[in-house]
Amino acid sequence: MFKQRLLSGIVLVLIAVFALYMGGMVTLAATLIISLIGYSELLRIFHIEKSSLAVIGYTGCILFYVAMFFDLAQWTVPIIILFLIVLLGCYVIRFPKYKLNQMMGCFFGFIYVGIMLSYIYQLRIIQNGGEFVVLLFLAAWGNDTLAYCVGMLIGKHKLTPELSPKKSIEGFVGGILGAVILGLIYGFYIKTRLRLSFDPVVMFPIICGVGAVISVIGDLAASAIKRDAGIKDYGSLIPGHGGILDRFDSILLIAPVVYYLMVMISGGTI
Structure with missing residues (x-):
């Protein structure tokens, strides 16, 4: 178990070093992929990782990262607001399919994983x-x-x-x-x-x-x-x-x- 943990840890570090060293699109893509996988892991707790809510969440993450890549900082907050509106729209249209805790989990995951991890990329691209x-x-x-x-x-x-x-x-x-x-x-x-x-x-x-x-x-x-x-x-x-x-x-x-x-x-x- 220790050997497996050590080897996978070394591989993880090497991938992280490469992605951060390259900067630009490589760092953005790596951070986005990590965010989407992490977001999916969190949504799995609420059993919605393959649901309509998840699709909205993944799309919101992608749009947020695209806005960062094109330096459209003025669009990041509107994207969060739009994400919430669409999420609530899905909640209303599909009611009572999704429960309140699933809605909260989807929005929380978007902020907790998607946006918070994006600061790795934001830190990397500054001088x-x-x-x-x-x-x-x-x-x-x-x-x-x-x-x-x-x-x-x-x-x-x-x-x-x-x-x-x-x-x-x-x-x-x-x-x-x-x-x-x-x-x-x-x-x-x-x-x-x-x-x-x-x-x-x-x-x-x-x-x-x-x-x-x-x-x-x-x-x-x-x-x-x-x-x-x-x-x-x-x-x-x-x-x-x-x-x-x-x-x-x-x-x-x-x-x-x-x-x-x-x-x-x-x-x-x-």
Whole structure:
């Protein structure tokens, strides 16, 4: 099981590195595909992954990403509003076929997966975005790995025994400190390569620390959804890891936060 998890993890990292390195259409397509698969995994909980509601949801995601690609920022909010109107129209026309929780799940999934993950692409396409997008994975996967190691070594006090019995307070603190240290190291590296309007040695550890805390929230929120739904994993696409949402649950919340933090510390111009 460990070998399978390790190998699939390496493949996943290589695909992510390639997609993010290429930028442009490649990054957009990869992010959209991940969003659609993750959205489908969430809709499966409500048994509507192949329904009319799902078709509306998938179409809404595609339109949102197309608007981003053509830099039509003024259309992103109207697309969300239009999506809700069409969704409610389907609810009314097909009533009582779909239940309220299915409607809510479809709209929630559109925001939670489709739009939140789009910030990976939005971060990548800004100036120096190829370097900044690394912060997402230092904060999320770096925190997750270091929290696991610290928890295994010295973890004694349970963080959230009902949601995730294996997570410890010691691991939580260790993961955040680890992410901060990774951000510091990366900040020194970037400082020698780029001229920025801010000091990455100061700001990157802060961003990674904030991201690490949000990473834990994202991970535990995903666990809460699975427990409420009575499932172990969102899917089985990635051997040893589960589904797309099982691997990207932390990134979902971190991506928009890192994007807006980068915009703020740069004075709106990166």
